[in-house]
Amino acid sequence: xxxxxxxxxxxxLFFDQMATKITKASGKPAAFIxxxxxxxxxxxxxxxxxxxxxxxxxINTGTTIITFLMVFIIQQTQNKDTIALQIKLNELIASSESxxxxxxxxxxxxxxxxxxxxxxxxxxxxxxxxxxxxxSSHSLDEADLRHARKLEHSVERTIKKxxx
Numbered sequence: 242x243x244x245x246x247x248x249x250x251x252x253x254l255f256f257d258q259m260a261t262k263i264t265k266a267s268g269k270p271a272a273f274i275x276x277x278x279x280x281x282x283x284x285x286x287x288x289x290x291x292x293x294x295x296x297x298x299x300i301n302t303g304t305t306i307i308t309f310l311m312v313f314i315i316q317q318t319q320n321k322d323t324i325a326l327q328i329k330l331n332e333l334i335a336s337s338e339s340x341x342x343x344x345x346x347x348x349x350x351x352x353x354x355x356x357x358x359x360x361x362x363x364x365x366x367x368x369x370x371x372x373x374x375x376x377s378s379h380s381l382d383e384a385d386l387r388h389a390r391k392l393e394h395s396v397e398r399t400i401k402k403x404x405x
Contacts, residue, residue, distance in 0.1 A: 260317040267311065 266272060283300050290296035327348055334340045347358070 257317065257321065260314045261321070263311075263314050264318040267314075 280300075283296075287296060331345045334345050335342060344358075347355070350358070
């Protein structure tokens with residue numbers, strides 16, 4: 242049982258490293274140039290092979306295989322990047338006193354829960370638009386209370402200025 246787990250972990254590590262290298266390599270200009278050269282070579286050989294079905298099948302099969310394999314490679318890399326990004330965002334949320342720690346696991350929320358949060362943040366945006374201070378912010382738990390306090394202080398300042 243343990244050897245199977247070790248083999249599985251070794252393969253997962255190998256696949257992760259391979260996927261990262263392939264994704265980086267395929268995103269470089271050299272990879273694009275090589276792909277263009279292959280297409281040009283294929284196109285130039287068309288008259289030699291009389292534009293036969295086999296000639297067309299070569300490019301179709303090659304691109305289909307590459308595309309099929311790249312889907313899995315890119316998805317692996319994307320999954321890893323997404324997890325790393327979530328961890329970084331979670332650290333920022335957890336380290337901020339005014340942020341709601343409920344958002345640390347937002348990626349696990351249902352669509353309905355995300356829609357509720359979206360409506361709430363739309364409300365926060367509307368509240369912020371009413372204020373003149375572009376640096377003001379609201380947390381998930383304290384938005385209405387903070388906004389009311391800010392308005393109170395603003396009214397008090399206005400009254401004090403008017404009395405002077």
